[in-house]
Amino acid sequence: xxxxxxxxxxxxxxxxxxxxxxxxxxxxxxxxxxxxxxxxxxxxxxxxxxxxxxxxxxxxxxxxxxxxxxxxxxxxxxxxxxxxxxxxxxxxxxxxxxxxxxxxxxxxxxxxxxxxxxxxxxxxxxxxxxxxxxxxxxxxxxxxxxxxxxxxxxxxxxxxxxxxxxxxxxxxxxxxxxxxxxxxxxxxxxxxxxxxxxxxxxxxxxxxxxxxxxxxxxxxxxxxxxxxxxxxxxxxxxxxxxxxxxxxxxxxxxxxxx
Numbered sequence: 001x002x003x004x005x006x007x008x009x010x011x012x013x014x015x016x017x018x019x020x021x022x023x024x025x026x027x028x029x030x031x032x033x034x035x036x037x038x039x040x041x042x043x044x045x046x047x048x049x050x051x052x053x054x055x056x057x058x059x060x061x062x063x064x065x066x067x068x069x070x071x072x073x074x075x076x077x078x079x080x081x082x083x084x085x086x087x088x089x090x091x092x093x094x095x096x097x098x099x100x101x102x103x104x105x106x107x108x109x110x111x112x113x114x115x116x117x118x119x120x121x122x123x124x125x126x127x128x129x130x131x132x133x134x135x136x137x138x139x140x141x142x143x144x145x146x147x148x149x150x151x152x153x154x155x156x157x158x159x160x161x162x163x164x165x166x167x168x169x170x171x172x173x174x175x176x177x178x179x180x181x182x183x184x185x186x187x188x189x190x191x192x193x194x195x196x197x198x199x200x201x202x203x204x205x206x207x208x209x210x211x212x213x214x215x216x217x218x219x220x221x222x223x224x225x226x227x228x229x230x231x232x233x234x235x236x237x238x239x240x241x242x243x244x245x246x247x248x249x250x251x252x253x254x255x256x257x258x
Contacts, residue, residue: 028042030204040235040250050183052207056211068182070111073111079113084113150184168202210223224238225238225239238254239254
């Protein structure tokens, strides 16, 4: 564990009064790569979990997922896979390079790959056991996976029963692959928390990225909130989220109380 992580964990324990964290934390926690986030979730995301990242357009969801993947590949040599349903690889790489993230180089080193599919193609792959996605995960040794976005996938299904069954199969497949996965969704945070059978209801964790105006005179502000994380005594506060030259950062001053 890095010195930066140790400082964050110590800070979390001091301000929250939570129990000490086991020394073998790295065995079952995955550092998110988002500075300031891991201190809110007992040191990181649970390894092998499915994390839903929700928020309106412009809230930073794609950047959040790319930073998670880049940190794993660049800093920890954990291969990552990104599956976009709309944006091209060229557009993603250009966007990422603005933060200094060179995914082309990571791809050359076999630490990163983009697989582009249409939502209906993924349905067939899941039903067949994973197909090209499973093959790429096995070939590359993928540890981190991100999908952008699940919203387009769920629109394929005509009724709630089909939608729920497809989501259950989708999440089961992700768990089978033993990757720590981020799924992006346009679903409103309140719906993701409460609607039975929704992707949020079935996922292991929900992280909400807010992009709101605090009042009529002010501009929109970014913030982050951990709505749910199974097996984790996480913070329930809302924290400012800043876009900096090297990516996103969760600032330490809370906007709300526990």
